[in-house]
Amino acid sequence: MLEVKDLEVYYGAIHAVKGISLKVDDGQIVTLIGSNGAGKSTTLHTISGLIKPKSGSISFDGQELVGVPAHDIVGRGLVQVPEGRHVFSNMSVMENLDMGAYLRNDKDGIARDKEKVFELFPRLFERKGQMAGTLSGGEQQMLAMGRALMSRPRVLLLDEPSMGLAPLLVKEIFSIIKTINDEGTTVLLVEQNANMALSIADHAYVLETGRIVLSGTAAELAASEAVRKAYLGG
Amino acid sequence: MDSGFMHQLLQQLINGLSLGSIYALIALGYTMIYGILKLINFAHGDIYMVGAYIGYVCTTIFHLPFLPSLLIAMAGSAVVGMIIERIAYRPMRNAPRIAILITAIGVSFFLENGMILLASPQPRTFSSEFSASVYHMGGLVINSQQIIILISTVVLMLALTYIVNRTKMGKAMRAVSFDADAARLMGINIDRVIGMTFALGSALAAAGGVLVGVYYNSIDPLMGMAPGIKAFVAAVLGGIGIIPGAMVGGIILGIVEALVSGFISSTFRDAAAFAILILILLYKPQGLFGKNVREKV
Numbered sequence: 023m024l025e026v027k028d029l030e031v032y033y034g035a036i037h038a039v040k041g042i043s044l045k046v047d048d049g050q051i052v053t054l055i056g057s058n059g060a061g062k063s064t065t066l067h068t069i070s071g072l073i074k075p076k077s078g079s080i081s082f083d084g085q086e087l088v089g090v091p092a093h094d095i096v097g098r099g100l101v102q103v104p105e106g107r108h109v110f111s112n113m114s115v116m117e118n119l120d121m122g123a124y125l126r127n128d129k130d131g132i133a134r135d136k137e138k139v140f141e142l143f144p145r146l147f148e149r150k151g152q153m154a155g156t157l158s159g160g161e162q163q164m165l166a167m168g169r170a171l172m173s174r175p176r177v178l179l180l181d182e183p184s185m186g187l188a189p190l191l192v193k194e195i196f197s198i199i200k201t202i203n204d205e206g207t208t209v210l211l212v213e214q215n216a217n218m219a220l221s222i223a224d225h226a227y228v229l230e231t232g233r234i235v236l237s238g239t240a241a242e243l244a245a246s247e248a249v250r251k252a253y254l255g256g
Numbered sequence: 257m258d259s260g261f262m263h264q265l266l267q268q269l270i271n272g273l274s275l276g277s278i279y280a281l282i283a284l285g286y287t288m289i290y291g292i293l294k295l296i297n298f299a300h301g302d303i304y305m306v307g308a309y310i311g312y313v314c315t316t317i318f319h320l321p322f323l324p325s326l327l328i329a330m331a332g333s334a335v336v337g338m339i340i341e342r343i344a345y346r347p348m349r350n351a352p353r354i355a356i357l358i359t360a361i362g363v364s365f366f367l368e369n370g371m372i373l374l375a376s377p378q379p380r381t382f383s384s385e386f387s388a389s390v391y392h393m394g395g396l397v398i399n400s401q402q403i404i405i406l407i408s409t410v411v412l413m414l415a416l417t418y419i420v421n422r423t424k425m426g427k428a429m430r431a432v433s434f435d436a437d438a439a440r441l442m443g444i445n446i447d448r449v450i451g452m453t454f455a456l457g458s459a460l461a462a463a464g465g466v467l468v469g470v471y472y473n474s475i476d477p478l479m480g481m482a483p484g485i486k487a488f489v490a491a492v493l494g495g496i497g498i499i500p501g502a503m504v505g506g507i508i509l510g511i512v513e514a515l516v517s518g519f520i521s522s523t524f525r526d527a528a529a530f531a532i533l534i535l536i537l538l539y540k541p542q543g544l545f546g547k548n549v550r551e552k553v
């Protein structure tokens with residue numbers, strides 16, 4: 023349903039993404055792993071329309087996304103949870119969820135989806151009136167994910183959800199990603215934590231300095247010698 | 257304390273409150289536009305001038321009553337503000353800060369000289385229907401214009417507070433000014449939100465322009481320069497980017513100016529504004545309502 027072809031992205035003279043192609047099929051969890059600076063966030067930002075690529079194409083259900091403004095891409099059902107969460111810390115948890123539902127006008131549906139988010143993240147319910155800036159890192163990650171779900175995405179792009187979180191919390195977040203996927207949302211998951219990412223993904227791509235160097239089923243990559251050495255600590 | 261002093265003090269507070277309301281109305285636009293674009297819109301004082309001229313045309317040429325004139329001036333200036341944003345600032349969105357600042361100064365010159373061309377540099381006098389009825393209350397002098405200014409300002413500020421805190425567009429404005437990219441990832445069309453911010457800010461400045469026209473009776477194409485700078489001081493005083501800060505900053509500045517002209521000399525009135533600016537920059541550069549560090553995770 024989402025297909026990226028020969029994507030080239032520059033920041034001025036810096037060539038950050040050097041001809042990436044990848045595919046995400048309906049209902050899958052696809053992961054893009056790679057170390058810091060590999061070009062993972064740049065790829066997601068380009069898919070989301072925050073950055074314009076120099077060349078290449080991104081198609082979503084057969085429609086070209088390159089050139090479509092970021093806000094329209096959300097409207098088409100592709101939403102990103104950015105690296106570092108970027109919750110609106112000057113707004114309450116509830117207001118953050120409202121911002122996630124910005125493009126919707128169905129009051130009842132929004133209220134129902136908030137309840138669903140609270141079922142998925144009971145901790146957010148306890149803090150629904152609290153300013154988002156006062157939440158812990160894990161709670162902010164949950165809020166950023168809940169906020170993104172409020173737009174009823176068909177594809178969820180997650181940029182390093184495990185960043186800066188304690189191992190136990192990482193486990194919790196990943197099991198929630200699995201649940202979200204089981205309920206029908208396709209997921210493109212960007213991670214440095216290759217172990218965790220490969221454990222829930224169907225398909226995986228390995229990114230190194232702007233190029234895809236390996237790809238295959240998550241099981242194949244987890245078993246691959248090269249991946250074990252570079253990303254799985256032996 | 258002798259009653260002469262108290263009387264003089266109260267009188268200057270009343271004068272300061274009306275003057276400060278005007279500053280506050282202009283300062284709100286400065287602060288909203290800064291909040292969303294990090295741009296000091298030097299042309300903002302000139303939008304206030306444009307508003308005053310539209311008000312002049314409505315009241316004095318077409319003999320419309322005050323309220324419709326005010327609303328037309330606000331709507332007209334809102335459109336002017338949106339056009340300026342669209343053609344002058346939007347293409348510069350990613351340009352270096354200094355280039356945008358110079359653009360803003362260019363827009364200011366354009367509006368001032370454009371109005372000189374259109375309406376001549378001669379000052380214009382608002383229709384005499386608006387000359388004051390003066391009320392004496394326990395020896396204090398309040399004129400009808402001051403009452404109109406205060407009521408209009410309070411109503412406009414309540415409306416603005418409602419829009420910013422309760423409406424979808426207002427929430428989008430807060431989201432964009434906090435984190436524009438995150439806002440885009442929510443599906444917010446930030447160009448539209450920025451355009452609306454210019455519209456709202458310009459409408460408030462225009463209201464200030466019309467009220468000044470009614471109050472002082474005289475307007476001219478360069479009338480926006482001094483109040484523009486002072487409203488900027490008011491916005492910095494309250495904490496630039498913070499809406500209640502602009503309201504309070506404007507009122508404080510107006511009162512200080514009135515007290516200085518009442519008790520010292522009106523020659524020092526303008527100096528007072530800049531003394532405040534210097535003190536604020538020295539001792540509380542984030543402004544009265546500003547937080548020390550912006551919490552952003």
Ligand SMILES: Nc1ncnc2c1ncn2[C@@H]1O[C@H](COP(=O)(O)OP(=O)(O)O)[C@@H](O)[C@H]1O
Nearest residue numbers: 033036038056057058059060061062063064065
């Ligand atoms: N805004 C930017 N301006 C210039 N260079 C950037 C910018 N963002 C990222 N880069 C560079 O692009 C490359 C890829 O960055 P990024 O996509 O953030 O990597 P990752 O998400 O995999 O850590 C890096 O070399 C980084 O320094």
Ligand SMILES: [Mg+2]
Nearest residue numbers: 062063064105
């Ligand atoms: Mg990254």
